[in-house]
Amino acid sequence: METSEIAGWLREEDPARLEVLWREADAARRQHVGDAVHLRGLAEISNFCARNCAYCGLRAGRTDLKRYRMTAEEILECARLAVSLGYGTLVMQSGEDYGIGRQWLAETIRRIKGETPLAVTLSLGERPAEDLREWRDAGADRYLLRFETSDRALYDRIHPPLPGRRSDRFAILRILKDLGYETGSGVMIGIPGQTFMSLAEDIRLFRELDLEMIGVGPYLPHPCTPMGGPRPADAEGNQLPAAAEGDQVPNSEIMAYKAVALSRLACPSANIPATTALATVNFDRGYELGLSRGANVVMPNITPPSYRALYEIYPAKSCIREDQETFHRDLVRRILAMGRTVGSGRGGNVRFVRARGDGDSSGRRS
Numbered sequence: 001m002e003t004s005e006i007a008g009w010l011r012e013e014d015p016a017r018l019e020v021l022w023r024e025a026d027a028a029r030r031q032h033v034g035d036a037v038h039l040r041g042l043a044e045i046s047n048f049c050a051r052n053c054a055y056c057g058l059r060a061g062r063t064d065l066k067r068y069r070m071t072a073e074e075i076l077e078c079a080r081l082a083v084s085l086g087y088g089t090l091v092m093q094s095g096e097d098y099g100i101g102r103q104w105l106a107e108t109i110r111r112i113k114g115e116t117p118l119a120v121t122l123s124l125g126e127r128p129a130e131d132l133r134e135w136r137d138a139g140a141d142r143y144l145l146r147f148e149t150s151d152r153a154l155y156d157r158i159h160p161p162l163p164g165r166r167s168d169r170f171a172i173l174r175i176l177k178d179l180g181y182e183t184g185s186g187v188m189i190g191i192p193g194q195t196f197m198s199l200a201e202d203i204r205l206f207r208e209l210d211l212e213m214i215g216v217g218p219y220l221p222h223p224c225t226p227m228g229g230p231r232p233a234d235a236e237g238n239q240l241p242a243a244a245e246g247d248q249v250p251n252s253e254i255m256a257y258k259a260v261a262l263s264r265l266a267c268p269s270a271n272i273p274a275t276t277a278l279a280t281v282n283f284d285r286g287y288e289l290g291l292s293r294g295a296n297v298v299m300p301n302i303t304p305p306s307y308r309a310l311y312e313i314y315p316a317k318s319c320i321r322e323d324q325e326t327f328h329r330d331l332v333r334r335i336l337a338m339g340r341t342v343g344s345g346r347g348g349n350v351r352f353v354r355a356r357g358d359g360d361s362s363g364r365r366s
């Protein structure tokens, strides 16, 4: 699909036409990745962050937030919980926390891989190539790094570099691919200043980047960030205006579904989650609507409850309301009620697994 055609769909508001989009995305999902919904246990292992993204509640500049970093034993506990709930993947996410040392994490990954059959996904920000290599060697399977927006000028305003180090998430995505990670990226939807053409270009890029995983969700303002106040500002404190009348992408629920559906059509075999941000804007139906409009993954939060409220990327994340077991039971019931199944095994990207000749798309270890 050309960028202009994607933009046309993003602007579409006729419910009957949108039904066509939902149906096409759902059919592509069924044809390419099947009915299984893969569950990934998400452990938010640290809320320390060296960066100052203008949109995020974990930004270094937030001095009012209590910070935590999980111990290796706490992470192992999360891995065991993931196994006991039947998940095939442990996702470790954190701020860009250099207190998470290269060797320490490599050792922790080795312990997880030694003790459990889990696939390990990392989402730890823009770490140097040596860290990424060491963790891959230790057994990490996948890495998630959203490029947030392909509008470079907008990106620079909301995602300031570390001193002396230009932020180039596209370059890191290439490194991840070269290292043999299953690679995921994505964007936020409805960033002030994000135009329809720019979001359409993001989605076209998903295809060009040949991503194995794509995560998109609405941008949700956090009041303790420069962008989250009544007059959104960039990381320098300068006002961040919305795009021109009619050009600004709204951070609405429906726009997020459109982006999920178009991502599925752009990358039919990608693993695409119905994100927590979606379930936050629609607590009752967000997962179902995401899953029936192109998504095939859910990432239940298995962070220990005492830390969960501190991992406040945006306010009122849907998952902080329930304990892991209750959430899990309810989620499985909801998936089955849709006529879908719960994925077994590691749930790797079907094309990636096939290309590597593992011969087991479910990822079960032989």
Ligand code: SAH
Residues within 6 Å of the ligand: 055, 056, 057, 093, 094, 095, 096, 123, 124, 125, 126, 144, 145, 146, 148, 187, 188, 217, 218, 219, 220, 221, 222, 277, 313, 314
């Ligand atoms: N520090 C890592 C991983 C944690 S942040 C990183 O930055 O990659 C994970 C994702 O949360 C980010 O990529 C961003 O897309 C999303 N995010 C951050 N702030 C958000 C907000 N206010 N609303 C919605 N999503 C947000």
Ligand code: SF4
Residues within 6 Å of the ligand: 049, 050, 051, 052, 053, 056, 057, 058, 059, 060, 094, 095, 096, 125, 313
């Ligand atoms: Fe840190 Fe990631 Fe939040 Fe940016 S988005 S402040 S890197 S946690």
